[in-house]
Amino acid sequence: MKIFIDTNILISTTVWPNSVPAKAFAKASSLPNIGMICQQNIDEMMNTFFDKFRTRFHLLNSFLTDTLPALVFVPIPPELHVSESHMRDVKDRPILRAAIFAGADILLTGDKDFLESGITSPRIMNASEFLALEQ
Secondary structure (H helix, E strand, O other), rough: EEEEEEEEHHHHHHHHOOOOOOOOOOOHHOOOOOEEEEHHHHHHHHHHHHHHHHHHHHHHHHOOOOOHOOOEEEEOOOOOOHHHHOOHHHHHHHHHHHHHOOEEEOOOOOOOOHHHHOOOOOEOOOHHHHOOOOO
C-alpha cells in the first residue's frame, strides 16, 4: 500500500523513537508498504524543530539522512483539489494534495484536522489504527 506520512508522525518518530507513531512510521516505510512525504513535510519539520526542539536539531538531521532514501518524495501539484475545502488548517492542504496526487491509499496522521475532516480518499488513519490494520 501507498502510505502518505504526515509531519506529526515524522516529528514523533524523530523525537520519541519508541513511540506508537514511530512504530507506525516503521511499518509505513517498510515493504510491502511504500512510505511517501512531500516538501511541506520537510518545511514543517524544520520549523517545528526550530521552534520547539532547537536543542535536538541534530536528531532531525540524523532522521532525514537515514530515512529520506527509504521514502518516496512526492511533488505538490499547484492545482487545488476539491477535497481541500474540508481542511480547517490551510497548511495541511498541500499535504492532502500531494497524497491525492500520489494515489496514496492511507494518510497516516495524528492531526485532528485530518482525522475529523470526513475525507475518505485517501483513508485517513492515526498510528494505532494503522498498526492494527491487517495487510
